[in-house]
Amino acid sequence: MTVRIVTDSTCDIPADAVTELGITVVPQGLLFGDEELRDGVDITSDQFFKRLQREDITPTTTQPAPGVFKGIYEQLIADGATAIVSIHVSGGLSGTIDSARQGAEGLSVPILHVDSRQVSLALGMAVIEAAKAARAGLTPEQVAEVASDTCRRSQILFTLETLEYLRRGGRMSRGQELFGSLLKVKPILTVQDGEVLAVGRIRTKQKAVEDMLSRVAEWRPWQTGFVTYSSKEEGEYVLDRLRGLSSEAPLVLSQLTPVIGVHVGPGSIAIGAVRAPDAESPHFLPK
Amino acid sequence: MPDARVSAADLLRAFRVAEGWLAANRDGINAINVYPVPDGDTGTNMLLTVRAALRDLPEEPAHVGELTAQVARGALLGARGNSGVIWSQMLRGFAEHLAGRQDTSGPELISALANASRVSYAAVGQPVEGTMLTVLREAADVARAAAISGLDDLGLMHSLVDEAYASVARTPELLPRLKDAGVVDSGGAGVAVLLEGIALGLYHAPLPPSPRYTGTEQVQADAVEHEGHGYCTEFVAAIAPGRDAIDRRAMERQLIALGGESVLVVGDERTVHVHVHMEDPGPAISLGAAAGALVSVKVENMQAQHEEWLAGGEAAAPAEAPRELPPLGLVAVARGAGIASAFRDLGATRIVDAGDGTKASAGELLEAARNAGREHAFILPNDKDVLMAAETAAREAEGFITVIPARNAAAGLAAAIYYLPEGEPEGIARDMQEALEGVRCIEVSVSVRDASVDGVDVKRGDAIAFLDGRLVEAAPGPEDALLAALRQAVEDASELVTLYLGEGVTEADGERVSALIVAAHPDLEVEVLAGGQPHYPYLASVE
Secondary structure, X not given: OOEEEEEEHHHOOOHHHHHHHOOEEEOOEEEEOOEEEEEOOOEOHHHHHHHHHHOOOOOXXXXXXXXHHHHHHHHHHHOOOOEEEEEEOOOOOOOXXXXXXXXXXXXXXXXXXXXXXXXOHHHHHHHXXXXXXXXXXXXXXHHHHHHHHHHHOEEEEEEOOOOHHHHHHOOEEEOHHXXXXXXXXXXXEEEEOXXXXXXXXXXXXXXXXXXXXXXXHOOOOEEEEEEEEOOHHHHXXXXXXXXXXXXXXXXXXXXXXXXXXXXXXXXXEEEEEEEOOOOOOOOOOOO | OOOOOEOHHHHHHHHHHHHHHXXXXXXXXXXOOOOOOOOOOHHHHHHHHHHHHOOOOOOOXXXXXXXXXXXXXXXXXXXXXXXXXXXXXXXXXHHHHHOOOOOEOHHHHHHHHHHHHHHHHHHOOOOOOOOHHHHHHHHHHHHHHHHHOOOOHHHHHHHHHHHHHHHHHHHHHHOHHHHHHOOOOHHHHHHHHHHHHHHHHHOOOOOOOOOOOOOOOOOOOOHHHHOOOOEEEEEEEEOOOOOOOOOHHHHHHHHHHOOOEEEEEEEOOOEXXXXXXXXXOHHHHHHHHHHOEEEEEEEEEOOOOOOHHHHOHHHOHHHHOOOOOOOEEEEEEEOOHHHHHHHHHOOOOEEEEOOOXXXXXXXXXXXXXXXXXXXXEEEEOOOOOOHHHHHHHHHHOOOOEEEOOOOOHHHHHHHHOOOOOOOOHHHHHHHHHHHHHOOEEEEEEEOOXXXXXXXXXXXXXXXXXXXXXXXXXXXXXXXXXXHHHHHHHOOOOOOXXXXXXXXXXXXXXXXXXXXXXXXXXXXXXXEEEEOOOOOOOEEEEEO
């Protein structure tokens, strides 16, 4: 039995881990005006942020078409897959998971879809755990459950230089009223119940990073900690700080993919963790 | 009336004389300001506190204990400024000693003042000598010694008042900052004036022909008479469901058009509480009746009336009105339209706008807090002289209010960033408190006299800069003072300067200053906001 793992480019998994674990990453679409680019394939993050600065065009994103998923699933089946677990960015943020489901119709092997309710490495960590489980010979259902369970134990925090990109993309659902228009603030956001939620606001970047670190520290013990950056130097600094918080948990560092960059803008950084199975969940703005 | 019993009516008359005497000395006391900044208002704060204490009292009080308890209660909620709050604590101690007394006597009043002194020391976290605390203590001590030595009542009162003024004169010896600034303690001066007024009132003695304290800018000392025209009219109007909401601004304009003075319309869309001084109260009341059902109406001939109506405890009339309060509320005291907008933008649910230049009273803050949030409210006093009033409000509300002790608007805004409309009040308070500790604030003003303050020599007309409340720089222009203070405030870890432009400072000025700051501190981000605050052309925070 060969269970193959499919995800999309919002997972932010480092390239070497993608190769090593045999994960198939479907690129999201990126539009600079009429120019269509495949996320992470036709354009790297560094190129993307340079263009974002240089050009007046506001880039937009498009989810992969069902046909793209169909083609990829068919290729994996042709290569010997007996089942596929396809794990994607939160359905609350993107239609990718629907596209993937439609692409799976009528195919000859079982294809299980997991809506991660997450994004970036919070999704990526679930994909990595699922790939390991598939390697270990678990059934497709067990692999999907590993993915879902990891997603439930993951929490990611973002801080943004400005809310402008997120507002423009319309991806923020709750807590927008926290951000007025007079004083510039650095928002701190998370993904909760599959949607972007504002959890705080801070005046300066450095303090925002400290705030995120102190929140992530409260989620210990971690199974894994992770950082996704738009500036490598900052990413490495934050990774060091995470290591200081938990020397035993493995840590993953990666760069934000351009499609996420479209929604968060330059200078963003995300920190998160997969909590150990027995750790308590964080609570934000209790209702 | 030497050596006679003092009735409640005698005491009330004495309080009213003291009020008038303080009113005569108000501007002089206002002009006594350690900092050479034209925002001294100790006289006004104490006067408004005294007036709040003397509101709504029976014309013929029969019981000294009840009278003083009522006076103390009125002062507590009406207290404005730190001096007003301390005076209210003195009245509490005074009343405590006289509890249960039908009438009293000269020596007992002196003992009551001694108790007032004890209570006020205990009420102040860290008592400082050379302040109004010292003045009352020394005056009461000397008068008690005189009582023990058998001096008659008139003699007691003389020794009390003489020692009070002598003590005021000694305050600079006890408090170096007074000496450096070349002033006496303004709160102490207020206490001396009040004690003198009470003593003279008790013995039907005439007031001195001119005030004890005369400021450099002598405005009308007869302010009481100026406010004494016509009728003070207050009413509460509520609109029936289905009728148009009350436009408070429009109602204010109409009242002014009718010749109203001291117009105040507060409340929400469903209920308004209106206060106005008019020659004829009729048209004002008709206006209220036209807007909705009149819930209550109060018309008073303005003998001892004033704009301080809100401060009375029962004046919290619109309490039934707001239903849609958020779980948590933020009350910010703000001066300047831009500052107020910035607080609103950060989610402040109530702005207490000290637009007329008087400090917010404990009662106003209490009411604002109760109308700010359902479960808990935070108060940002944004002025070190509103801090104690805010703390008084918090004590009255028994756990409902947390005071975040911001001493100016720049600090308050740095803290307000951490305010959230939902969540655990303790956590939010902690975050706001930490924000205060992590921000350095600069206030730039212009000196109104020669002075030496906090070791800095200042000439009249100099721009002066305060860093975290201490005067650190004097310079020819406000920009120079600001930049010099910034050099002291900026540290390696500093990331951001937020600059609030005061009244009369243009956007172009702001851009120019911002460029100067960036030139001096290339690693810092600078954000400029039109604050519109009076007296301080520049407020800045460094974080």
